[in-house]
Amino acid sequence: MNTRHTSSHNKITAASPSFSELKALLAFSQPLFTLRKKTTLITDGEKFKGLYLVHSGLLKQSQLKKTSENEIITHFFFPGDLIGLDSIFENHYSGSIASIETCGLSLIKFHDIANLPITKESHIQLLRILSKSMRIEHTRLWRTLSQSSDSRLAYFFITMSSKFREQGYSPNSFRLPMSRQEIANYLCMASETVSRIVSRFENEGLLSANGHEYFILNPEGLARIAEKA
Amino acid sequence: MNTRHTSSHNKITAASPSFSELKALLAFSQPLFTLRKKTTLITDGEKFKGLYLVHSGLLKQSQLKKTSENEIITHFFFPGDLIGLDSIFENHYSGSIASIETCGLSLIKFHDIANLPITKESHIQLLRILSKSMRIEHTRLWRTLSQSSDSRLAYFFITMSSKFREQGYSPNSFRLPMSRQEIANYLCMASETVSRIVSRFENEGLLSANGHEYFILNPEGLARIAEKA
DNA sequence: CGGTGCCTTGAACACAATCAAGTATGGTGG
DNA sequence: CCACCATACTTGATTGTGTTCAAGGCACCG
Known part of the structure; x- marks a missing residue:
C-alpha cells in the first residue's frame, strides 16, 4: 500500500x-x-x-x-x-x-x-x-459555532498538526496545500480574517507561515488559544 | 402507547x-x-x-x-x-x-x-x-454556522412547525415549553437577540408570540427569511 | 517584463453580544 | 384572592468582533 x-x-x-x-x-x-x-x-x-x-x-x-x-x-x-x-x-x-x-x-x-x-x-x-x-x-462543528475566530484557527492548526503526527510526519512542520480562502471556507470566516490572524500568530511567535509551509513554534500557546472561549 | x-x-x-x-x-x-x-x-x-x-x-x-x-x-x-x-x-x-x-x-x-x-x-x-x-x-449545525440570526430563528420556527405537523398537531399554532434563553442557547445566540428578532417578526406579521404559545401567521415569509443568506 | 491570481493590510461598516434598566409573569404564602 | 418576590422577558445604549470594500504587494509564469 x-x-x-x-x-x-x-x-x-x-x-x-x-x-x-x-x-x-x-x-x-x-x-x-x-x-x-x-x-x-x-x-x-x-x-x-x-x-x-x-x-x-x-x-x-x-x-x-x-x-x-x-x-x-x-x-x-x-x-x-x-x-x-x-x-x-x-x-x-x-x-x-x-x-x-x-x-x-x-x-x-x-x-x-x-x-x-x-x-x-x-x-x-x-x-x-x-x-x-x-x-x-460534530465536535468540530460545535467548536466552530461557539468559539472565536482565533480559537477556531488555533484549533485548526492543532488538528492539522495531529493529522500529520498520526501519519508519521513531523507535527510541527508541514505543508497545507489548501489556499487561505479554502481554510476560511472550512472555518466559516472571511479569507481576510484568516490572513490577519495568521499574521498576528506570527507576530506572537506562535507559528511561522511561508506560503503553504507552516511551522508550529509554540504548540502550548496555540492550545491555550484554542481552548479559551 | x-x-x-x-x-x-x-x-x-x-x-x-x-x-x-x-x-x-x-x-x-x-x-x-x-x-x-x-x-x-x-x-x-x-x-x-x-x-x-x-x-x-x-x-x-x-x-x-x-x-x-x-x-x-x-x-x-x-x-x-x-x-x-x-x-x-x-x-x-x-x-x-x-x-x-x-x-x-x-x-x-x-x-x-x-x-x-x-x-x-x-x-x-x-x-x-x-x-x-x-x-x-449536521444540516442544522451547518445552517447555524453560516446563516444570520434572523435565518436561524426563522428556520427554528419552521422546524418546530414541521415537528408538530409530523406529530399530527397544527403546524401553525403550538406551545414551546422551552424558555427564550434555552432557544438562544440552542441557536448559539444571546437571549436578547431572540427577544428582539421575535418582536421584529411579530411587527412584520410573520408570527405572533404570547408567552410560550406561538402562532405562525406567514409560513412563506418565514421560509424566505430562513433561506436567504 | 508585464501579467494574473493570491495574499496582505487598512478603513469603514454591520451584526450581534454585552451591559443596563425597566416590565411582565408565575408561583408562594398570607 | 391578593400581595409579594423571584424569575423571565423586553427594550435601549454601547461595545467589539469580524465582514466587506478597497488598495497595494508579492510571487509565479507566460
Missing part, C-alpha cells in the same frame, strides 16, 4: 490508524488510481458507489450555497481518510468532492451497507469508524 | 413516523415512566444503558462549557424522538439530559449495539434512523 505523502517531510512511523482499522474493508478495495489536481471526483447528488480511501494527496468536500457566493467546505480528506462515510446509508453522495492536489485513491465498491460482504465483526467495526468520524465532525 | 401531548392543540393524524420505524426496537421497550419537570435524566459521561423513547413532554441535551458561563443546548427531544442515538457506539452518554416539562419515557435497554437482539433488517433500520438523525443534525 502506498502511503507516501507528496510533501518532503520526514516520516517517523509507518502506520495510519485508520488503515489498520480497515483491514476487512480493504479486501474489497479496487486498484489504486490517480486523480490530478483540481479535479472533481464526485458531483453533488451523484449515486453512491462506495467509499474511497485516500492514499496520498488532499481533497475537499464542499457545498455550494444557492445564494451564489462562496462554497462551504465541509471536509478535507487526508491520506488514510475515507470519502463517503456520510453517505453510507443514502443512495447518493452529498456535496461535491474535488482534489486540491494530485491524489492517489482506491474505491471500496458496494451499493449498500446491507450488501457489504463482510463479517458481522467487520460490520460493527465499520459502524464504529462511522460513529467516530461523525462524533469528531 | 400513550402519545398524547400535554398541550391542548387539535390532533389531526395519529402516527408519528419515528414510532412506526421503530417497531422492532419497541419490542424491547421497558414500561413507560414519568419524569417530572426540570429533572435530570442523564448526567454527563454516564454509562450507556440504552435508548430512551420520548412519549410525551420535552427534554434538552446540553453541554456545559468549562469556561463557567452558559450551557450549549445540542438537542431538544420531542415525543417520538430517541434519546441516546449519538452514544450508541460509545460506552457512555455525552452531555447531560434533563426534562423541561413533565415527560413520559420508556427505556429500550441494551448495553451495546452488538448485543441488541433484533434481526438484521431491524439492525439496518436502526442504523438508517441513526444516519438520518445525524444528517439532520
Whole structure:
C-alpha cells in the first residue's frame, strides 16, 4: 500500500490508524488510481458507489450555497481518510468532492451497507469508524459555532498538526496545500480574517507561515488559544 | 402507547413516523415512566444503558462549557424522538439530559449495539434512523454556522412547525415549553437577540408570540427569511 | 517584463453580544 | 384572592468582533 505523502517531510512511523482499522474493508478495495489536481471526483447528488480511501494527496468536500457566493467546505480528506462515510446509508453522495492536489485513491465498491460482504465483526467495526468520524465532525462543528475566530484557527492548526503526527510526519512542520480562502471556507470566516490572524500568530511567535509551509513554534500557546472561549 | 401531548392543540393524524420505524426496537421497550419537570435524566459521561423513547413532554441535551458561563443546548427531544442515538457506539452518554416539562419515557435497554437482539433488517433500520438523525443534525449545525440570526430563528420556527405537523398537531399554532434563553442557547445566540428578532417578526406579521404559545401567521415569509443568506 | 491570481493590510461598516434598566409573569404564602 | 418576590422577558445604549470594500504587494509564469 502506498502511503507516501507528496510533501518532503520526514516520516517517523509507518502506520495510519485508520488503515489498520480497515483491514476487512480493504479486501474489497479496487486498484489504486490517480486523480490530478483540481479535479472533481464526485458531483453533488451523484449515486453512491462506495467509499474511497485516500492514499496520498488532499481533497475537499464542499457545498455550494444557492445564494451564489462562496462554497462551504465541509471536509478535507487526508491520506488514510475515507470519502463517503456520510453517505453510507443514502443512495447518493452529498456535496461535491474535488482534489486540491494530485491524489492517489482506491474505491471500496458496494451499493449498500446491507450488501457489504463482510463479517458481522467487520460490520460493527465499520459502524464504529462511522460513529467516530461523525462524533469528531460534530465536535468540530460545535467548536466552530461557539468559539472565536482565533480559537477556531488555533484549533485548526492543532488538528492539522495531529493529522500529520498520526501519519508519521513531523507535527510541527508541514505543508497545507489548501489556499487561505479554502481554510476560511472550512472555518466559516472571511479569507481576510484568516490572513490577519495568521499574521498576528506570527507576530506572537506562535507559528511561522511561508506560503503553504507552516511551522508550529509554540504548540502550548496555540492550545491555550484554542481552548479559551 | 400513550402519545398524547400535554398541550391542548387539535390532533389531526395519529402516527408519528419515528414510532412506526421503530417497531422492532419497541419490542424491547421497558414500561413507560414519568419524569417530572426540570429533572435530570442523564448526567454527563454516564454509562450507556440504552435508548430512551420520548412519549410525551420535552427534554434538552446540553453541554456545559468549562469556561463557567452558559450551557450549549445540542438537542431538544420531542415525543417520538430517541434519546441516546449519538452514544450508541460509545460506552457512555455525552452531555447531560434533563426534562423541561413533565415527560413520559420508556427505556429500550441494551448495553451495546452488538448485543441488541433484533434481526438484521431491524439492525439496518436502526442504523438508517441513526444516519438520518445525524444528517439532520449536521444540516442544522451547518445552517447555524453560516446563516444570520434572523435565518436561524426563522428556520427554528419552521422546524418546530414541521415537528408538530409530523406529530399530527397544527403546524401553525403550538406551545414551546422551552424558555427564550434555552432557544438562544440552542441557536448559539444571546437571549436578547431572540427577544428582539421575535418582536421584529411579530411587527412584520410573520408570527405572533404570547408567552410560550406561538402562532405562525406567514409560513412563506418565514421560509424566505430562513433561506436567504 | 508585464501579467494574473493570491495574499496582505487598512478603513469603514454591520451584526450581534454585552451591559443596563425597566416590565411582565408565575408561583408562594398570607 | 391578593400581595409579594423571584424569575423571565423586553427594550435601549454601547461595545467589539469580524465582514466587506478597497488598495497595494508579492510571487509565479507566460
